[in-house]
Every structure is written in C-alpha cells, then in structure tokens.
Amino acid sequence: MKKLYHLFAVGMCLMLPAVALGLTYTNPTTTDGVVESDPPVLGGTTMESDELMDTDGGTDFHFTWGDSAFSFAIVGPFADLEDGDYDWFIAIDVDQVPGSGATTNPAQDGIASHVTFSGQFLPEYLYAFAGGVGWHVSFAWDGVQWVNRGWTDKRSYGGYDGNLISEIHALADTLGNPDSVAVVSWIATEDNSGIVASFPRANPIGTAPQLMAHFFVAKDLGPNVAPNTLPVLPPAGDAVVDNERSFELTCTTLADITPGNCGNTTSMTFFYTTDGTAPDTNSSFVVGTYDSCREGADTTDAYYAIIPAPDDSTVTWIAKGVAKNGIADVSDTTFTFVQGGTAWVGNAGSSPNTCTVWAEVYVGDEGQTAYIKFPYATDGSDPRVTPADTADGVFDAKLGNNDKFYAVLTAPVPGDTVNWYAFGRDANDNYAETDTFFTFVQGDTADYYNMTCDPDSNFVHGEAGPGGPGAGIDFHWTTDGTDPKTSGTAHVAKGFFVEDTDSTGKFAAYLTADVDQTIKWYGHVYASDNSYADTPNYECVAGITSGPTLCNLTCVPDSAIIRASISPRGFGSEIAFYVTVNGGDPKTDPNAAEFLEDNYLRDEDTPGGDCGVPVAVFRKVLPGSIAVGDTIKWYAYGYYREDNKYNGLFGSSATQVCVAETTIAGVDTKGFEPLVARINNVPNPFGGSTRILFDLAGEARVSITVFDIRGRQVDTVFEGALPQGEHSVTWDGRTQTGEALPSGIYFYRFKAGDFEVNKKAILVR
16 A cells, blocks of 8 residues: 555644554555555555455445555545444455355454355454554464454554544464455444445445355465456346336336345436437436335345426336446336326424424325335535435324324434425325425424433433423433434333422433343433423443233133233233234244233232232233134233333233133124224314314213323313214313413323223424
8 A cells, every 4th residue: 555644644643642653564665566656654544546445335445465464444434443333354265265264253352243254265364453543353263263363453553533544454474475365344333233334345234244255356466466456256246227117196216226235325316208208328317215125135225216297298217226236237128107197295394493394195094104204404405405314204193095294303403494395105105295395493402400320220310401391301222232312222211200390390210121231321301492402322230120020921721811910000001912823932923913902901909829919900802713722822011101100111921822722713802892993183283273083982981181291181171971983072272271381292191981092292382
C-alpha cells in the first residue's frame, strides 16, 4: 500500500495514547511485486488503485502483499471499530486443499460463531480486529481445532473513536511463507448479532452465522500482480431480474433482484414509456423503492415504483437491477398494462407536539396485509426524493373501507422542520402515495429526572415533567445484550403512576428478567404538554427472577377443557393458550392454535394446588372435534395489560400433555362466545369528539369510562342496559364536569357483562 499521508500521521499521533507511537511499521519497498515510490508506513490514508478489492456497506476492502508481509485494510463507516461497535475478521487458506481447514470461525475470547466455510477453501489462519487502539488477535488451525495465538498491538492500526481506517499487517512467516493464498473477510456487529459487510461481497450478510464460500484467490505470488485482478472463486454468478409484475389500478411496477442483501447495496430502476413503444435504458425512469427480501439459497430483494402515467395510457416498462455482487441485469422482455386509475392514500395529518403522523389507505383489511409507511426528512429537503428516515405505520382503526395508520417519528428534535409524506399498500396488493408532502415544526421535548433501576432488582422508575394529566413513561428493555433502542427483541412496559411531585409525575414498572441478567433499558417520556423525549440507555443487574406465576395447569382428559391460573392477579391479568392436537410442540409449531382472549373464568382467594394466593383462573373450551387417543399439547402464556402495574411482566409455562379419553365431536362452546364482536372509536386521533362503536352478541349492561394516562378516571361516557346489535356512543373529549381536556393519550374502559377491554383514544386539540 502506498502511504502519502505523513502530515496526517504526525497530527494523529498527538490524539492517541502513548502506546500508539509504537505502531509505525515499514513494509518492504516492493508491494505486490511493484516497487513503490514511497516506503509504505502503517496508518496511511492513500491506497493504490490496484489494491481496492471490493466495497460493501460503503466500506472498502484493500489487500496486497510484499516480500515479507500481507497487508489488509478497510476504509469507511464500518472501519470505526471502537465507537462504531464493529469487529473485523480475515480468514486465510494457505494450502487450498479441499477439505483441509476449518469449517467455522473460532468462537473464543468473546468472539461468536459468525460464519461457516464450505467448498474448496477452508482457512487455516484467522485475524480478528475487535476494537481498541491497534489490538487484534490471531488464530491458527492445527487440523482439529483453532489455537489462539494471542492478542497484539503490533503491525496493526486503528480502533480509536471515529477512526475510518483500520489495517492489519500479517508477517508471511507467521503464515508459513505461502506461495498462494485464498482470502475472505467480513465485518460483524460487536454484539455478535450479524454480518454487516462481506468481502468478496458475493458472500451473504445478515443475521449470524452466514456461509462464506467465495474467496479472493492469489496463486503463485510474485511481481507485477495487480491484486484487484485476482479471481473470486467460485465465480460470483450472474445477477437476475425476474418476477416482474404490475398493478394497473395504482400504476405500480414490481421486480426482484437476485442475489440480494435486503436492500443494503442492491437497487432497481424502472424504465417506461406511456405511448405503447418499447422502452430501453434511455427512456424515462423511476428509481425503485426497496420493499422486502426473501431468504433462501440466495437472498432475493423486491423493489417497486409508482409510474407517473396518466389514466388510460398504455404503460410499457422494463426493470434494471443491480445485485449484491455488483452485477446488473435487465428484464428479458417488456411488460405492458393500461393505467386504470390509482389506489388511494390520504386523510393525512400530524400532531407536532407528539411528533405523530397518520394517514389512511383504501381498500383496507384491518392491517393484515395493507400498510402505510411514512418517509420524512428534517433538513428541509423533499422526502419523496431524499428521505432521511422512514417510520413504519402502526395500524390504528378500520374506518369504513379505509385502514388508518399512525407513526411517532423519533429522529426530529425540537425546532426541526419535518417534511413527510405517506405511501402504502392496499389489501389488493396495489400501491399509492399522498399527492404531496406535508410540513410541521417539531415541538418541545419532555423533561425527565431520577431514572433509576433499584440495586439488585428489576424495578425501574423515573419522573416525567411537566407532570399532570397526559404525562407518563414507557420503559423499553432487553436482556439479551442488544440495544433496546434498535433491537427487534426489545420489550416495553407502560409505567404505572406512583405519585405527583411539585412539577413532575413519578412512574415505575416491573421488568421481566432472570437472576444476574443485565437489563438494558431506557424511558420514552411524555409530558402533560404533549411533548416527549427518549432518555439515554441505562443498565442494571437483575437480582431476582421475575414474571407471573403460572400454576394449577390442568387438562381434563375426558373433555376439551384446559385451565391455568396466574398470580399476582388483578385487573389486566391475562392468560393466552397455545394448543396442538397433531403431536407438534405448541412453542415451535407454526400451526399451533392461539387462544388470546375471552379465557377469564374467575378469581380464587384460596386456590390450593401449586398456586399461591390470590390467583385469577383462566380456561379454554377447545373448539372443533377431538378423538380418543388424540394428544393435546399446550402451554399457558401469562402477561398483564398496560392498565395493570405489572404490565412489564410475562412468561410461559412448561408444555403440558394429555391424551383424550373421549371422542368429542362439535364441541359445544355455548356460553364462551365473545359477547362483544367489535369495539373501536372513530376518528382516532380526534379533535372535537369521537364515536365509540361496538357490536353486542346479546343484551348486556354496558359501561364506558375514560381514564387519563396515569389511570385517573376523567369521565363516564355511558352506563346502562343495551339490546343485541350495533351501537354508537360519542365522547366529546371533556371531563365529567364539562372541562375540556388537553391533547394527549386517553383510555376508555368498556364493560359488557363479564367482558372488559381497554382501548386508546388520542385527543389532538
């Protein structure tokens, strides 16, 4: 590598600890067989063009060799190995003998099993650059296992916060002075959850472990070899654009590109004409939007675009995709449809103080397949061109034939001008977007104080300010080491109200964890003035194993009844049942029946058996037919709704097994049917008033009461007997005494006979 950087290096040494001064290392004056104009010095910033092997995730991978060393470097965002939370790995096969070498990377010194190897190339050496200034560890394969050769800060560079260059120089004699090498490299997240970049990039990225089968292969190392001309073996293969389809009602085109990597580096462009002539790559075009990916032997990425064609025009189009391996492909044929009018996304609005946006899509299916996403920008740009971020909509309500979705945008800060729009997919797999983008200025953020996790416990609490009606804290946490702000495994508990101070409201939650687990958590704080804020992440060690007690698990062999109890009990305690009768494990079988609601039977103060007191008892009469000898496998999942102070606690029982001793055909579930078939309020969010709609399966006494976020009752909307059928009750956003309530989140408790449920209503003044 040529290093034309001397002034940079001198300045950089001033910022590094004293140990960094020992990192300077001079390579031989010949590199990849070519005499360099300057002796290369470790830590340089300029690499020769023939040493750039590949790019993935915006990060370049460089490889070269000299008379006595092999040199590797990464340049880009993933090279920030300290502050960026990434680890870098290089595996080297020096004999290139099929079947000789390791099939997985070493899982030692905190390194997880990120990858597997297969095919002709199995490595005998591995280097891991895992953060810290210049530190790396190396391993050698002894034919049976990996041997740890220890950590060193010699002949490596990088690791300090913000550094975008990291290098490793491996002495040839530590690799047996090979004449040929095959090299593969990858970058993993520091929490070992996945691979973010691979070199060659024909290898996959994503959740660890991944298969590394493609290598850069250098045979008979000698002079005058340009490293970037080395073959990738086995060959990366072609790119394939296929599965092209279009939807004339929304003027939407879709196509797939293989190999993909879930939209990380792939792309798709749709070229079109509207006069029926054949398009080519010089025609008008729309850049595709990443839609989804399918994992398999090769990951396939799907893209779509909405073509701006007038109604009744003949649209002819092709797609050009760039795959994960950098190879492009174009549709083998043209595709044509007559534009018949677009689907619809509209009724869009926003609440600046809560940074909430919403919109509706027609035709909806209650969020089963329909969705809306909200791209937005905070730098004044048009989000339809360069969105800064995209928030996934949360299904809110079905309004006639429309599905309403909302999202809380988390990136803006107070004073930001937020430009946003909505695009969505309807129930018929058609796409549409709003006609324009919308703008609002983000309001103030909430204050928070005294965020605490009690020592040796899993009880968290904090204060939100300003306090009063509408204030609260949601506690988000993980116990698997992942960041609760980005992890897909994070749990959330709505804090229960503890007390008011002079200017704040105090809230707390119990978090499910096992003894000695590290709880990573933060609070999403919202105040009475409709502002909100996210706290930093905190950590504490659980001193107890927490969660509900599930007990008196009963299956009656001569009936179709299963039963379980939960403690502590209280309003909001729940048990869901998961059941199979085909011998499958209900915890893993995707066909297991789910019974999530209407399972409550009664409370018991002295239940006996293996239960403590008091408990709530839940049971399910299994529907359908059960024959003698059928094996019923089931388990109970206990949890608490957000109106219960234990709503952060949850847990599953062990799998229960019983064998039916009686044939039961057409199980009579009379008396267990839901009394209420539907309950929701429209509009939601609302400004003046909202209608609470519900269907009764029979005559019942109904009560509807409204509570603020702290659980204080503010109004009784209705109380009385109603007949079977559809009903509507209006709430005007006021208290029992007629006082107008401020904007915020409210809950209405709906009771009909023994049926009870809480629903959310968002008031926006």
